[in-house]
Amino acid sequence: MDNESLKLKVAEYTAKVEKASAKFPERKNLEYNRLYTPLDLEGQDYERDLGLPGSYPFTRGVQPTMYRGRFWTMRMYAGFSTAEESNKRYRYLLESGGTGLSCAFDLPTQIGYDSDDIISEGEVGKVGVAIDSLADMEILFDQIDLGKVSTSMTINAPASVLLAMYIAVAEKNGIGPEKLNGTIQNDILKEYAARGTYIFPPKPSMRLITNIFEYCSKNVPNWNTISISGYHIREAGSTAAQEIAFTIADGIAYCEAAIKAGLDVDAFAGRLSFFWNAHNNVLEEVAKFRASRRVWAKIMKERFGAKNPKSWMLRVHTQTAGSMLTAQQPDNNVVRVALQTAAAVMGGTQSLHTNSKDEALALPTEASVRVALRTQQIVAYESGLADVVDPLAGSYYVEAMTNQIEAEALKYIQKIDDIGGAVVAIEEGYIQREIQDSAYKWQKEVENNDRVIVGVNKFQIEEKPVEGLLRVDASVGELQKKKLADLRAKRDNAAVTAALAKLEAACGDDSINLMPIILEAVKTYATLGEICGVMRKVFGEYQAHATL
Amino acid sequence: MEKRVRVLVAKPGLDGHDRGAKVVARALRDAGFEVIYTGLRQTPEQIAEAALQEDVNVIALSLLSGAHNHLFPRIVELIHEKGMTDVLIIGGGVIPDADIPVLKTAGISEVFTPGTSTTTIIDYIKENVK
Numbered sequence: 001m002d003n004e005s006l007k008l009k010v011a012e013y014t015a016k017v018e019k020a021s022a023k024f025p026e027r028k029n030l031e032y033n034r035l036y037t038p039l040d041l042e043g044q045d046y047e048r049d050l051g052l053p054g055s056y057p058f059t060r061g062v063q064p065t066m067y068r069g070r071f072w073t074m075r076m077y078a079g080f081s082t083a084e085e086s087n088k089r090y091r092y093l094l095e096s097g098g099t100g101l102s103c104a105f106d107l108p109t110q111i112g113y114d115s116d117d118i119i120s121e122g123e124v125g126k127v128g129v130a131i132d133s134l135a136d137m138e139i140l141f142d143q144i145d146l147g148k149v150s151t152s153m154t155i156n157a158p159a160s161v162l163l164a165m166y167i168a169v170a171e172k173n174g175i176g177p178e179k180l181n182g183t184i185q186n187d188i189l190k191e192y193a194a195r196g197t198y199i200f201p202p203k204p205s206m207r208l209i210t211n212i213f214e215y216c217s218k219n220v221p222n223w224n225t226i227s228i229s230g231y232h233i234r235e236a237g238s239t240a241a242q243e244i245a246f247t248i249a250d251g252i253a254y255c256e257a258a259i260k261a262g263l264d265v266d267a268f269a270g271r272l273s274f275f276w277n278a279h280n281n282v283l284e285e286v287a288k289f290r291a292s293r294r295v296w297a298k299i300m301k302e303r304f305g306a307k308n309p310k311s312w313m314l315r316v317h318t319q320t321a322g323s324m325l326t327a328q329q330p331d332n333n334v335v336r337v338a339l340q341t342a343a344a345v346m347g348g349t350q351s352l353h354t355n356s357k358d359e360a361l362a363l364p365t366e367a368s369v370r371v372a373l374r375t376q377q378i379v380a381y382e383s384g385l386a387d388v389v390d391p392l393a394g395s396y397y398v399e400a401m402t403n404q405i406e407a408e409a410l411k412y413i414q415k416i417d418d419i420g421g422a423v424v425a426i427e428e429g430y431i432q433r434e435i436q437d438s439a440y441k442w443q444k445e446v447e448n449n450d451r452v453i454v455g456v457n458k459f460q461i462e463e464k465p466v467e468g469l470l471r472v473d474a475s476v477g478e479l480q481k482k483k484l485a486d487l488r489a490k491r492d493n494a495a496v497t498a499a500l501a502k503l504e505a506a507c508g509d510d511s512i513n514l515m516p517i518i519l520e521a522v523k524t525y526a527t528l529g530e531i532c533g534v535m536r537k538v539f540g541e542y543q544a545h546a547t548l
Numbered sequence: 549m550e551k552r553v554r555v556l557v558a559k560p561g562l563d564g565h566d567r568g569a570k571v572v573a574r575a576l577r578d579a580g581f582e583v584i585y586t587g588l589r590q591t592p593e594q595i596a597e598a599a600l601q602e603d604v605n606v607i608a609l610s611l612l613s614g615a616h617n618h619l620f621p622r623i624v625e626l627i628h629e630k631g632m633t634d635v636l637i638i639g640g641g642v643i644p645d646a647d648i649p650v651l652k653t654a655g656i657s658e659v660f661t662p663g664t665s666t667t668t669i670i671d672y673i674k675e676n677v678k
Contacts, residue, residue: 107562107613111589119591122618123562196564196588236567323567327662360662362614362644436570443571447665456663465645472614546587548573 003039010037032284036396044399049294053389057297059290059402060390061348062313067386071099072344073351074376075152077319079104079129080363081476083139086129090144092366096373101144101182102152102353104128105162110197112158112532115480125476127363128154132484133527137165138172146170150181152227152317152351157199159186160208161531164519167220183224183273183317186212189250189422190229192542193431194236199532202423204539207510209254210261213268215515224273226254227317234277235323237439240284241405243277244292245412246422246431248299252413253422255304265304269311276349278340279321285340286392287401289316289347294402295409318349325360329455330466333357334371341379345386352376362469429547436547484527491525499524500534507538553677555606558586558595560623563613568640572608575666581606581673592619596626599635605677608669609639609656616643617650624655634678640664 001009017034021027033040044050051057054064063069076093078101079086090101105128108120114132115124124130131137141151146169155162163184167177188205191198198205209226216223230238230247238246251272258268276292279285296314300306320340325333334357344352354372356364364372380386392398412434419425426432445451452458499521506512521531557573559566566588577583584602586595599607607627609620620639627635639651640660648659657676660669 107564111562113562119562122615123613126614127563191564196566197562235565237571361642436574439567440571440574443575443666447667453663457665469644469646471644474617544587546585548570548577548583548585 003042006037006039010035010039032397032401036400038396040396040400041403044403050393056301056309056312058293058313060393062293062315062350066348066389067345067380068389071380071386072349073100073150074098074373074380075100075102075317075351075353076369076373077102077104077154077353078369080106080127080470081125081129081472082479083129083131083136087140087142087144089366090140093369093373094144094149096370097377098373100150100152100351103140103154105153105155106130107197109162109528110155110157112161112199112528112536114484114527114529115477116484117529121477124480125472130476130480131162131165131528132480133487133525134165134168134522135483135487135525137162137169141166141169146173147175147179150183152183152185154185156185156188156191156195156197157205158528158532159184160212160515160518161522161528163212163220163223164515164522167519168523177220178222180220181222183227184212185229185275186226187229187250187275189253189426190232190247192426192544193233193246194435195229195232198542198544200535200539201542202427204507204535205542206254206257206423207261208514210258210263211513211515213258213271214261214263215513216271217263217267223271224315225268225271227273227275228254229275231275231277231319233435234279234321236435237323237442238435239438240279240281240288241408242412242434242438244288244295244405245409246416246435247274248292248295248409249413249416249422249425251296252299252303255300256421259304265300265306266308266311269300269304269306270308270313273350274314274316276316276318276344276347277321278318278344278347278349278352280324280336280340282339282343282346283392283398284401284405285343286347287398288405289344289349290390290398290402291406291409292316293348295406295413315350317351317353318344318347319353320344320355322355322359325355325357326453326455327360328463329461330357330361332455333360334375337372338375338379341375342383342385345379346390346392348390358466358469361466363472365468365470429545432547487525487527495524496521496526496530499526500530503531504534504538507535552580552582553606553673554582554584554602554604555608555673556584556586556595556599556602556604557608557610558590558598559588559610560590560592560595560619561611561613561615562589563611563615564588565612566610568612569608569610572610572640572666572669576608576670576673579670592622592626595623596630599627600630600632604635606636606638606673609637611639611641611643614642616641617647620651620656621654628655636673636677638669638672640669
């Protein structure tokens with residue numbers, strides 16, 4: 001059938017179904033077309049737009065083999081209470097077939113405060129593990145072979161300090177930094193825009209990030225120096241296209257900062273990694289993953305002139321959407337997570353965390369974490385979804401959606417360029433406002449019943465309170481305080497003072513890379529709060545302008 | 549004309565999750581309340597002071613980090629110390645059912661958990677504000 005006759009047929013079909021579907025108003029106003037045909041892919045060029053897996057523009061995946069080589073890394077985000085407790089959970093996860101670690105830190109750690117700081121009260125050990133010094137880090141990784149495991153750390157503003165502690169623990173165990181594998185999130189821009197654990201203003205924050213890029217390119221070559229994160233932008237309420245657009249705009253800002261600091265793009269770009277959300281709309285999500293790879297590859301090659309194919313690849317970690325878990329009928333969340341897992345896998349993720357069914361209520365129990373990990377294993381071994389590379393390529397819908405999300409993302413990236421880049425767009429509140437508008441629209445749709453969330457606004461039941469939730473012992477705060485007091489009494493305080501003074505001087509001189517100096521300070525058992533305190537003194541603190 | 553109800557939407561503690569707080573703030577504003585949003589990382593003292601300065605009728609606390617048992621009662625205490633005894637204090641976030649009675653005893657009038665419709669919160673405020 002040629003295009004002209006297909007157009008006629010499609011027009012006929014559309015007229016017919018429009019009439020028929022008038023009877024079903026509930027399913028009428030969905031965002032996407034009812035049907036996709038070759039007409040939606042006019043002008044698509046296989047070689048230019050898709051290519052083969054492992055080749056530019058990587059629409060079909062970053063590796064040639066994808067999961068026919070090996071499965072994605074099943075990396076469960078975990079951490080709570082003390083280093084001792086979290087160490088137990090990590091060893092449990094590794095014994096259960098988890099293939100990488102992912103550390104959750106408590107909020108004081110993420111914002112650079114010690115557990116005995118007055119501002120930390122009530123928060124110690126709650127959303128992650130409390131790390132005050134190298135001593136805690138030694139316990140956290142006790143009996144775990146850092147030369148073998150890969151470790152992802154969700155740490156941003158104080159990423160340099162936690163990375164230094166990780167390097168120091170490995171060194172104590174006789175493992176050189178060149179053998180270390182892992183990731184630090186280290187993505188401050190999305191903290192300002194969506195996640196909230198910032199400390200310093202943008203300028204010194206960008207310096208710390210480029211210092212890490214440079215230090216790792218020379219000393220920790222297998223480390224992913226940043227995980228440029230859309231996950232939290234999506235959790236804050238953005239759409240799929242906004243998620244990748246704002247994140248890639250952040251990525252552009254990091255590249256520009258590093259190049260401005262004198263780094264060669266190919267020296268650091270291969271170690272940049274990304275972090276996507278796997279949301280509920282399975283096929284839209286698959287299209288999002290595909291579109292994001294194509295957008296990034298083109299930007300790295302054409303805009304930044306990167307020569308190394310590794311610099312063009314958008315490698316991605318994924319987490320299923322926490323915000324889509326419901327507190328109502330929480331068992332239903334197992335199904336949601338399975339579908340989100342399917343999306344991430346068909347989208348070609350490199351690693352995945354699956355949420356547990358009880359996470360709209362509390363931190364997950366060991367039993368619910370097991371189901372979440374088993375979900376990945378079932379998708380990997382039983383579902384067949386991982387057997388063929390990029391299995392949805394060629395679907396009229398998925399290809400059209402990939403193009404549409406790409407176009408929408410490029411429009412946003414252009415707009416952010418016009419504003420003056422991601423840093424300015426965040427400082428002016430543009431990105432925050434766009435996210436908030438989407439979040440509010442979503443909530444309105446749910447409340448008007450234009451969007452059904454099963455168990456929340458439809459199919460509700462009378463429910464009893466859920467029992468057996470994980471509770472973090474309230475004594476964690478006291479325990480950490482005691483550990484800190486012991487540490488401060490035992491360590492060589494003169495060495496600590498000297499290291500902190502050296503750090504303070506170095507912070508004031510932009511030409512110095514702070515990483516080696518932070519590493520020295522960490523080794524004296526200077527605490528996270530002391531190190532960040534020095535940086536706060538020199539760099540100041542970011543003052544957010546709350547916008548509604 | 550009747551004085552408009554003034555609401556302080558506040559984020560105590562170190563938690564950075566403010567999607568819920570902002571959505572609620574906006575819904576309250578659309579419902580005709582005057583809304584002041586504190587922004588992130590407010591100490592109990594800062595929240596109590598803001599409530600006093602802004603002369604609010606309602607304080608809506610949002611917390612998803614698990615520190616509610618520590619921070620919510622502390623805020624109620626400070627509010628009462630400042631002599632604001634007729635202010636309605638409500639809370640929301642990831643709060644296990646088991647904690648709700650304790651928070652209510654401490655002076656939080658109502659706790660709204662995930663999945664609550666903004667109209668439920670609006671209606672609650674209209675019915676209970678003094």
